[in-house]
Amino acid sequence: MKNVYSWIILLLLSLLSIVLNNLQVAKYGIYLLFLLKFVLVAWHFMELKKAHIVWKITLFLIGISAYGLLFI
Amino acid sequence: MKANNFFYPPGGILIWIIVLVELTTFGIALGALHYFEHFEEIIFSNGRSQLNTVLGSINTMVLLTSGFLIADSVKCFAQKDKSLKKLRWASLLGVVFVVIKLAEYYQKFTNGIGITTNTFYSFYFMLTGFHLVHVLFGLSLLFYFIIKHKKHQLAFDDLEAGAIFWHLCDLIWLLIFPFLYLKS
Numbered sequence: 020m021k022n023v024y025s026w027i028i029l030l031l032l033s034l035l036s037i038v039l040n041n042l043q044v045a046k047y048g049i050y051l052l053f054l055l056k057f058v059l060v061a062w063h064f065m066e067l068k069k070a071h072i073v074w075k076i077t078l079f080l081i082g083i084s085a086y087g088l089l090f091i
Numbered sequence: 092m093k094a095n096n097f098f099y100p101p102g103g104i105l106i107w108i109i110v111l112v113e114l115t116t117f118g119i120a121l122g123a124l125h126y127f128e129h130f131e132e133i134i135f136s137n138g139r140s141q142l143n144t145v146l147g148s149i150n151t152m153v154l155l156t157s158g159f160l161i162a163d164s165v166k167c168f169a170q171k172d173k174s175l176k177k178l179r180w181a182s183l184l185g186v187v188f189v190v191i192k193l194a195e196y197y198q199k200f201t202n203g204i205g206i207t208t209n210t211f212y213s214f215y216f217m218l219t220g221f222h223l224v225h226v227l228f229g230l231s232l233l234f235y236f237i238i239k240h241k242k243h244q245l246a247f248d249d250l251e252a253g254a255i256f257w258h259l260c261d262l263i264w265l266l267i268f269p270f271l272y273l274k275s
Binding site: 029040069074077081 | 096097100101102107110111114115117118121122125144148151152155156158159161162163166255258261262265266268269270273
């Protein structure tokens with residue numbers, strides 16, 4: 020995926036989370052949107068897709084662990 | 092060297108070790124925030140409601156756009172397009188982020204809110220303050236790259252590693268923003 024498409028998706032996800040937050044609905048949906056943005060930035064912008072699988076798994080585990088706190 | 096070699100991830104192993112250490116550190120801090128929130132739910136809820144979500148959201152989009160421009164700069168540089176116009180725009184957006192953040196702090200200080208106001212604001216100022224320090228360091232790297240580029244001395248490896256650090260700032264913000272700004 021080209022970086023520009025990732026950027027557009029990231030902005031749309033940001034706008035969606037703002038709208039959802041103001042509506043005070045889908046709290047967990049907003050958290051998932053942020054996790055998705057985290058993955059997109061790491062995968063495409065940081066070129067994690069080109070890195071060894073150990074780096075991929077480690078970064079995803081950290082992100083999922085941090086966001087997982089929001090669900091506790 | 093293949094990019095998917097464990098010891099040679101994009102940007103180099105050192106910057107990725109830094110990325111993991113920083114994310115883990117901020118993750119632990121967020122865990123502490125989450126823990127303390129259980130004991131002071133009303134204070135945390137009130138604190139969040141006093142934060143400027145509009146400015147925070149604008150900052151989110153500023154950093155995302157800056158990250159996109161940096162990522163594209165690296166790609167262009169690798170493809171021998173040495174103009175790096177996008178790098179300059181990314182740096183400018185970084186400055187915009189800092190200005191907005193300082194405006195938020197000013198808003199708080201003029202309302203008598205500081206790091207010792209309550210537990211929520213201790214976490215708020217510490218988390219966003221440390222993040223701001225990272226952004227300022229990342230900005231200094233970007234300015235350094237712009238200067239080096241003008242002298243035709245910029246190396247791709249340095250630019251790639253610096254870009255990874257800038258994206259780290261983005262990732263940290265994406266982590267702390269929902270914990271601090273979004274209604275619980």
